[in-house]
């Protein structure tokens with residue numbers, strides 16, 4: 020505890036360190052390092068919150084944990100571990116979700132500073148709003164592989180976490196997934212989709228071709244139930260009969276280069292082939308994949324039977340579920356002449372795993388505390404955003420910073436009162452419930468939204484209000500094209516004006532709704548839409564919405580809250596990074612970037628990647644145009 | 654304690670190891686991980702910076718790490734040494750750090766060595782693939798650098814002074830030795846050198862000269878005298894290299910002086926991680942070989958490599 024030793028810091032700072040109460044949100048990769056650094060520096064009033072428990076794959080970096088602590092609450096174990104080297108510190112650990120309404124304004128107001136060491140956009144947005152609302156300075160952070168960043172957020176002084184639109188998740192055309200897969204990732208998505216059809220959530224909020232999918236999903240499950248999930252029958256249906264049916268739909272493959280090829284019927288009766296001694300980094304043969312498939316169906320079915328609501332959530336850490344996706348995606352690849360992938364690679368892609376190392380977390384955590392020391396003394400101008408590069412830039416820089424603080428975006432929906440959102444949907448079909456679940460909670464990260472239109476309450480977070488219009492369509496609820504309404508979250512002290520436009524779907528595959536930050540974006544989108552002719556390229560066909568409610572550790576572990584099909588946002592991040600500036604970066608880095616994108620790791624977590632893209636751009640900006648302001652991706 | 658056979662480097666990576674290292678194997682591959690599993694490290698100095706480096710290397714899964722320190726635990730260690738439990742009865746720093754260090758990763762052989770490096774023969778370093786030295790005297794660094802160059806052992810030399818920190822690396826034989834980059838009498842170098850060096854080079858040289866003269870680092874107990882001493886070392890240097898107005902130049906480090914005492918945690922975390930990752934990358938055949946010195950500037954919060 021440096022602050023207890025006279026002469027180490029100047030007396031003013033020494034007192035600030037001893038007295039300032041700090042909230043650390045997250046006790047994962049960055050969190051462990053930050054907690055250690057805070058305690059050693061002499062901060063003695065700390066609270067730490069995390070909702071996760073410790074997993075084996077955390078142990079390569081979350082050094083406050085050991086094998087014996089696997090399964091226990093991160094926040095509690097982290098506290099116990101730091102007390103060993105410094106028992107004289109007051110740490111309160113919370114095993115819970117920072118978005119829980121019990122951590123409201125009164126809770127946040129206790130702190131001089133909040134540090135985010137989080138792993139998902141939703142929680143980051145939430146803490147951002149809480150800190151803006153309470154006017155508490157916030158340090159936001161993240162790492163991915165060798166890269167990372169530290170950002171300072173203060174209301175009215177800097178850009179907030181939500182000042183800039185974040186890139187939309189990468190989407191894959193549903194038709195590609197179902198009919199014309201070209202790459203392993205398409206088959207992996209399909210395999211996860213199949214898992215959900217058989218064992219997962221019957222999801223009413225699939226944003227494409229709804230009826231069709233619904234019935235298909237139900238029928239696949241019904242078929243499986245009727246056949247008692249017989250592995251061989253299932254194998255024959257999915258990888259033989261269904262493919263034949265597909266091939267019989269002549270026009271489907273008429274003009275396409277991609278056509279399925281039937282597997283040899285003799286495979287239906289093949290002997291069991293051993294695969295257990297194949298390393299996860301080695302490729303399985305077609306025959307081994309078949310045996311793996313046949314072996315995993317029954318154990319999963321048994322899990323499914325005893326699950327709550329007969330609904331399994333696919334989990335990359337469940338060996339059988341992982342084997343299901345490995346074998347199904349490779350078998351699917353075999354049908355479409357796509358190269359197989361190893362178990363290791365498929366796990367990365369299907370499980371959205373972000374690589375993570377101790378050193379990047381430690382560097383970011385060190386910089387967080389340096390920032391904290393400046394913020395406590397009010398030296399905000401010294402708290403520019405810092406980015407950790409994987410390799411030195413041409414000036415040797417590895418930890419590089421923005422040239423100046425980024426000012427708030429006056430049009431921000433969150434930190435400015437002038438923000439408004441344009442929302443388009445088919446008002447005769449979109450329900451009030453969908454508005455709440457899909458738009459306000461999922462898209463806009465609200466926790467307990469209220470909606471009022473011309474003083475009329477449409478959605479109330481207070482059940483005692485007795486407002487229940489959930490099953491009405493927006494039209495029935497009184498909305499008309501061009502109308503505006505207020506959406507508000509009291510807990511977050513966040514309100515935004517939403518202008519709604521009625522827009523019928525021109526194609527089945529169109530999204531159920533769209534969100535724009537201003538009218539210009541809406542016009543641009545409309546123009547682009549008009550230019551694109553449907554069916555010219557199946558990339559434009561029908562887009563799958565992605566799992567937004569999934570969560571991933573800022574440094575590596577993933578957890579999926581809701582399992583829609585899909586590819587998750589991590590992927591985009593990587594792509595952005597590649598686009599963002601790999602060309603200008605040294606060979607080493609290019610290699611790494613390429614390696615990552617080859618593996619097509621994708622994960623649910625978006626902000627890190629966006630930030631990293633921003634970082635790359637920032638690096639270039641610093642190096643080349645000396646204007647970090649232009650570095651933001653909007 | 655686990656038997657030697659269960660440790661790293663003996664045969665194939667076990668399933669358990671793969672699970673623990675999963676997130677990093679996805680970054681540097683099985684090849685990289687296997688190279689780390691075969692790497693024997695000597696780490697000299699177990700204060701805060703040493704603790705950080707030990708943590709990072711042990712977590713990464715190197716074959717073995719020898720924690721070498723002959724000195725006793727001090728109250729100043731509390732600023733950054735997190736491997737020594739407060740209730741430890743061991744007086745020696747390396748011994749006191751052993752059990753927390755080993756617990757970080759049972760796959761790594763953690764070895765304690767309490768002999769001063771000065772008492773080891775020159776060839777001592779040849780039993781290691783990688784040497785990382787902290788908290789030694791400038792003359793010891795010079796000797797280590799020469800010995801490692803002779804026997805082709807990669808060496809990293811790192812120190813943290815308060816919130817400021819730097820490291821030197823020798824991973825390519827065409828670069829300068831430590832004693833050439835930081836000669837005992839740095840003034841001579843600034844006179845003869847035509848190339849202007851980064852500002853923090855002069856701060857580092859002054860700190861090293863202070864250490865040579867006083868046989869210790871600047872200390873919080875004597876902070877005022879030590880700052881004066883440093884200023885008197887720095888002033889002629891700055892004047893030699895750029896002969897502008899003396900007053901203006903002498904203020905360059907004004908903000909730095911107050912935060913140069915002890916090894917402070919945020920910077921041990923940064924330098925410890927930077928030196929560890931650079932060393933690990935070197936082992937995995939991805940050295941940063943166009944530079945040899947790294948400075949972390951805590952005032953500007955920038956970390957940069959230089960070729961000196």
Ligand SMILES: [Zn+2]
Pocket residue numbers: 178179180181182183427428431432433434435
């Ligand atoms: Zn904002």
